[in-house]
Amino acid sequence: MAKATPPSSSAYDGIVSRHLNRRFSRPVARLLNHTPATPNQVTVVSLLLATGSLALFAAGYPIVAGVLVQVCSIVDGVDGDLARLKGLATPFGSFFDAVVDRYADGMVLLGLTIWAADTNDGSLPWIAGFVALIGTFSVTYTRARIDATRRTMFDRGLSSLASRDVRLLVIMVGAVAGLGLQTLLAIAVLANVVVLLRLAAARTALRG
Numbered sequence: 001m002a003k004a005t006p007p008s009s010s011a012y013d014g015i016v017s018r019h020l021n022r023r024f025s026r027p028v029a030r031l032l033n034h035t036p037a038t039p040n041q042v043t044v045v046s047l048l049l050a051t052g053s054l055a056l057f058a059a060g061y062p063i064v065a066g067v068l069v070q071v072c073s074i075v076d077g078v079d080g081d082l083a084r085l086k087g088l089a090t091p092f093g094s095f096f097d098a099v100v101d102r103y104a105d106g107m108v109l110l111g112l113t114i115w116a117a118d119t120n121d122g123s124l125p126w127i128a129g130f131v132a133l134i135g136t137f138s139v140t141y142t143r144a145r146i147d148a149t150r151r152t153m154f155d156r157g158l159s160s161l162a163s164r165d166v167r168l169l170v171i172m173v174g175a176v177a178g179l180g181l182q183t184l185l186a187i188a189v190l191a192n193v194v195v196l197l198r199l200a201a202a203r204t205a206l207r208g
């Protein structure tokens with residue numbers, strides 16, 4: 001079974017997916033369309049890539065880890081593209097992809113936190129990592145919990161700035177630049193500010 005997606009998923013993409021990731025994920029999906037590969041298998045590959053980034057961060061190879069994080073972000077779009085090409089989109093596939101993405105996010109942030117803690121004294125990296133993780137999961141949860149008729153209100157404007165594709169690109173750039181703690185702090189602030197913006201927007205939208 002595969003991931004269920006709208007007929008035109010690009011309308012739901014974050015800015016990074018729309019302008020960067022899809023340039024790679026769609027050609028890869030077209031290549032895989034002629035193989036036995038399934039969308040769910042691609043989803044598992046994205047989790048393995050995230051796990052690899054964790055290991056590389058922990059081993060002290062942040063540049064390679066950061067590049068792998070961005071590859072993971074691109075591969076995350078391949079499963080949906082492949083599902084549409086093969087006509088394999090299912091509700092379970094969409095559910096499976098969403099759950100796996102959360103595990104992958106946790107892997108990436110744990111790796112980034114371990115690296116930041118190794119290069120910075122004190123407990124601040126661990127605190128920043130925890131706040132970044134909570135914010136990251138809450139960004140996803142706010143979109144999942146709002147009713148379906150209003151869900152797209154979080155796909156545009158300031159409330160969309162902490163989408164998964166944006167967060168992973170920030171992590172890649174920060175890792176390549178050698179800024180582990182600063183990147184964690186940026187993700188923590190960005191994700192939680194967006195959650196606050198979404199709460200304010202939801203309060204207005206759901207008041208009636």
